[in-house]
Amino acid sequence: MAAQSLSSLLQRASIDDHEEVLQSSNAALAKSKSDLHAQHAKAVALLKLDRYDDCLRVFEEGGDGLKKRAALEYAYALYKCGQLEPAIEVVSGLAGERGALHLEAQASYRSEKFRRAAEIYEQLSKGETSLHNEENDLRINSWATDAQLQWKGYPEFVRHNRPTRDDLEAFETVYNAACLSIAKGEFQQGEVLLKRAKELCRTSEDLTPEDRAAELLPIAVQQLYVLLRQGKSEEAQSVLEEISVGDIPELSTRKIAQTNITLARGATTNPFALYKALHETPDSADNDKLFEYQDNIATGNSHSADLLVRKYDGIIRSTSKALAQAAYPSTEPRVNLLSVYNAAAHARGETGTKALKSILAALDNRPKDLGLALTAVQLYVSAGNTTSAITTLERSLELLDESISEQDKEVRFNPGLLSILVSLYKLEGRKVQIRGELAKAATYWQSQAEPPASLLRAAGASLLHSSDRSDLVTAGDLFKSLYQKDTNDQFAVAGYVASQATLDYSKVQAQVDSLPSVADLISGVNVASLESAGISPSSSANAAAAAAMAGARKRRANKDNRVTKRVRKSRLPKDYDPSKTADPERWLPLRDRSSYRPKGRKGKQRAAERTQGGVVHEKAEESAAVPSQPQKSQGGGGASSKKKKKGKR
Template identity: 25%
Template sequence: MGKENLTQLLSQLNVQSTQEDSCEVEKICKELLKNGCENPGFILRACLVAVIKQDRYKSSLEILKQNKDIDDKYGEEFILEKLYVFYKLDATHEFEALYSKINPPPLESFGKANNRGILHVRAQFCYKQGLYEEAFKIYNLLAKHNGDLIDNDLELACNERVPLTAMPDIINDSTILSQVNEESYDLLLNDSMILSARGKYDEAIELLEQAYKIAKREGYDRDQEAIGLQLAFVLQMKGDNKASHIHLQELVSLLKQGGRKSPFTLLARMNEKSFADLSKYNDNLNLSIRELDFKTLDSMKSKQFTREQWTVINRNRLILHLFNNNSVQYGSSLLSRSLHNYSNLVNDVIFESYKTQAKKLYHHAVQMINSGVNGSVIGFLIITVQLLVVEKQWQNAIAVCELYLNKLANSTSQVDTVEHHAVCYILFELYKITGRDHSKSVLLKNLTNGKKTISKDVPFWKHVGFQHLSLGNIKDAKKLFKQVFAYDSDKALEKVIFDTTLDVDESQDITQNIDVEKLLLQGIKCLETSNKLESKQHISKVQKKRINLKKQKKKEQRLKKFLQTHGSTKNVDPERWLPLKDRSSYRPKKKQSLTKQTQGGAMNKKAEQALDITNKLKKTVPTTRRKKGHK
């Protein structure tokens, strides 16, 4: 909801004042409160509204503290204003404490307009804090009970869709969203964001292009920037990185010409940097950090970004500071705590080799896991695995993950959690790389026999079912898919469960829109024959050690044999350039038949006689002996 519309809900005073009028109202109200008046609650509320209209939320809080006695007595008269001040200052605890005290009525009851105002502020607060389900529920009910047009239908429809852009799975197919006949780029933008969150990128791009045309026609520059930034993001999610990068470059150059530092300018610059393959060896990370202008972003934190958006921005900053060899402060987030431990453990992130860093992190991770699996252990474990994978130390990566799972198994409360599933995902991928099918089957057996709540993480158990299929465990896969199908009616699951065969027409529909050339350009490899796949199978560590030992022995034997005939005191053979059989020192082995009869080669005696036409050998007639027999 726009700021000016929410202010109209808050004001509820028949005063349409400018900035100067608000200052004058504030001054008069303060004098009345200081000298005493008949209705101090009404005057304090009018003073708060005047200060809020000037966007001076900290001053509003100071006024409340200065008039605490009036607030304690008449506080119920301006609850809406206090909630709005706490929301704008990002005072989460104060907001929750005040909201719980007022004992809000059920969402279905809308007796007073003031109740709607409180619900509006609550919905905005929920969205900012990531409570998308509650925010959607409030806006959905506000839109359904807006018969008297207390609120603008278009704004309610837009706000109803905003939580769905972050969590589209809140609604099901039966949920009906409010519809507006009016053409609006805001509504198109929100609908496109919902589609992109569901993975329907082509449809989202189509709506964004329509929204951009409407915003350009109506002359809303800032909204054009927002739509352009979202369009570049959707193109990148679709996999069209080239088009996304070009679009971002044009957007950044256009925003620079404006000369103002808006959130869109800073976000566009950050997204453009994501296409650069930054290196701690070759790039100036100090310059990159300066270009991203995190100080300005900090000043916009509470005003412009939700908690989830700020988490992503702060994550990028922490990683850049780490690889710039700056100290990372121990914070409340899991990433900050993990990177803090990492930077303290490694002497120099830039110049110390990844091999040394991986070794240090591996031993420290083992110690942390043996001490317990709570806290920031999972974050440090993931960083350790990333370094081990970079160094291709597959065995250590698998060992540290299996150790973590074994420790989790000892604590029943920790099984079937997000951390447990994350490590299982990693192990499945590592087993695939190293070809350890037996280890994968053991993990799948433990998951199948262990405690599981499929509704908590449907995609994970769906993935586990397909892992069963990869090993040929069709019975276990079907059993698991039947449980998953109750929460996810995927056609692929249905085909496996009911053994339905693929129709030819259906297969053509699936493959007709596949651009093979584009896939090859993106690095997708063609399907290989089974013979080639077998030749690329990964061998175990023990087998590799045996092969290397055999190679070393053969190498030593060849060297020993070479030194027997090539001593340093021995003269060099002058006939070394001649073929071996033409040398004077050559002695053929016994029972060796030389059949080479080319020019310059050696021949045996029979071969010479066969070529000599002057001396023909007489044909010897075999003598026949008379057989002894009877006359």
């Protein structure tokens, strides 16, 4: 009865002090451990007190009944403890609740599922904004999600372009808009927005002095990065004074700040000082981790510093351990980055072709390691050996072709990996191989759920240059599938017409009329202004121009069918006179010319002996016919046996 009365009292009470709620809940649970309402009240109090680990233990002790009754609170505790996937699984079952959608969006954002987060925020923005200040939160979070989509490499899903007047009223929205500009590489625009965000934060009346200082720190850290990227070192030094790394509570932001400050202070000249500075801040964990693209940069910085201080064996051990736990083969940037630094450590400071020996040996042990393979390819290309680069990459791809694993097939036809191979083929003019690779990749991706449109476009355009009927049929199928997904895709329509025009023109006659005419396409193009502005013509235009110039330079043959060549002045003698006839025997040696007259008695004698039909001296012939006797060598020095002649007295 006492437990029931206390439980009913908690239901009717409204206590503002969360510590008192916690004490009352503990008193109720001391009487009855199965009191569901007391467990719920305790969990909420622990959440209010930011004791998330303790709250999660309450849910585990309470069992499925408490988890079902307080599913939203349970999901929030999982989210705050860094268990993002379980949190998303729990909260996705609470359909229709706006609070649950907000929590799912937050968990999706932290787990880097930015496309899902953007979809949820768009869904919430279209509904009724009944919650307090929800419209402002949606604006802030949607801008942050778009910035992450841009950084992640999905610009086609970004919904915001330029901030509106409403967006420029809150410093959080302005800051996120600045991050989106930075992700696009628009550093000047980002710098302007960051200055406005800093000004709005300083003049905000809703923030306490402590909150204002905490909000200004990440803005200053981002501003420092933008100034460093633009090479504004003086302004970066002034911003540097505003940043106190020790006052930053989040380890992720602190690590980024420490890296930017290290670069701004020029610690790169001393590798040991750089190594110490980059390892001062410990790695973040749980819900305060760096995003993947940030972690890749931080990992690269750390391993680069390790290489500078010659910690080769340590890098080999750490990267090999991480690679052993990762998927193999993989196209993930994090995994391949580890392979690159593993290869650099094996090279032990060597570069160029000298580093290839150790890297190729490591590649023999892990032949499907794309990071190692691409490192070897890069070294071969840098040395001008494109053929070996192609052979190395083809060897790894052949192993993936022979595999029956679906993961290996997906890696084999990865668009980024395929673009590298196609680029290498282009360097050597291997058009047939390019067409074959793109055709195989298109065949594979057509059977997948989400084929990359860019790859299908490239494959279709390449197959159009083939004279094989089957290739044109395949190109038509590719362009048809692209058009079915996007009916406004004029490139797909034009490609389909080009592929079917020589096969069956009646099929594409209706589509031809929908395409814009050539006259309309080039009506606003001024070729002369483009050429004067420095736009180079295409290869076909260059070939046509070269042929025209070659034809203009041709001269008619002389009557004796010989073409006279113009001799450059640099090849003519100094005393050259074009009015005089050149000596026809000028190319013969001097003694063989008809005008040669030897001087002196011996010279006349030698000339007479060389003359055909001259007098023959028998004694000279006899002396020439007697073979010369070999000289006997002396023991030791091998000097001649003849005595030296005395000199003149």
